[in-house]
Amino acid sequence: MDSVYIFDGHNDAILSMVDYSAAGRDFLVRSENGHLDLPRAREGRMAGGLFAISAHPESEPEDDLTITFNGYEVRYAEALDPDNARRQIDGQVSAIKALVSRSNGQMRLATSVKDIRAALNASALAVVLHMEGAEAIDLDLSYLDTLYDHGLRSLGLVWSRPNIFGYGVPFAYPRSPDTGPGLTDAGKRLVKKCNDLGIMIDVSHLNERGFWDVAALSTAPLVATHACAHAICQSTRNLIDRQLDAIRDTDGVIGLNLAVNDVRPDANLDDDTPLEVVIRHIEYLVRRVGIDSVALGSDFDGAVMPREIRDASGLPRLIEAMRRAGFNETDLRKFALDNWLRVFGQTWKDR
Known part of the structure; x- marks a missing residue:
């Protein structure tokens, strides 16, 4: 039996849960749809993950994708109404708490490294609340306190749209991530x-x-929960070498995003992406920043996965491919779990 347990730095599973949407899947029951549920997490030896709550527009813009001669550009998404965003986030927080409750101990909400370790020892899946995009937070930041009390321990200031705190990168390739202004004054306060x-x-x-x-x-420490290297795939979503170095220099972590269009050098949205392509991306990151700063941030239920991994149940195939590529057992444990626990311990007050 493989001794490597995996903590995943990002998933969007909550949006597909029946606890949030009546048309969704029951997370406690194995499905062939999507990427993540409790049975497949167990098959994939997942110890836990950052479960993203995020607000979305009532309708997506039409004709937002432009194919260029050598890539693509997606029109910048519009800013969200904060009241609507807050209603969505409230619903998602309630949903994940309801799911944890009806799991009868199979899932646990974690707000500390101690909680994650306790869940692992009890063979339960540790759920850490992450919010992707701060649209629901008001200027006085009081709603952030509310979310903290609910268990929020990780926050992405923006998604790929502007808000009152800053500017996200529009999806584009090949493009630099230097696409606009920096944080607003409110963003700096946040x-x-x-x-x-x-x-x-x-x-x-x-x-x-x-x-x-x-x-x-x-x-x-600086953290990118789900990102890749711009030197390999010149997507706006990926980090240039100077950014990777800055994360390393703060003892931070880059969670490798398995989204094929950010892993592949050609950015093609093609699930026929061999594991060797993923391994080469991991090797580049490790050469650049060291094994202590690289982990997993899959983007399950939010992106197209390599076919050989397919879903959470396929994560052991990634670990075995890393092993074949020469990563030793200490390296694998750092990538899979230990690096996340270290950075949480350096960041969270309730360690």
């Missing part, structure tokens, strides 16, 4: 508030200038 509370700040989806604003202001 960074400080997160530091004060002990909420981890996620720079995924943030444009480059916003990234450097966070780097200059934050007293915590």
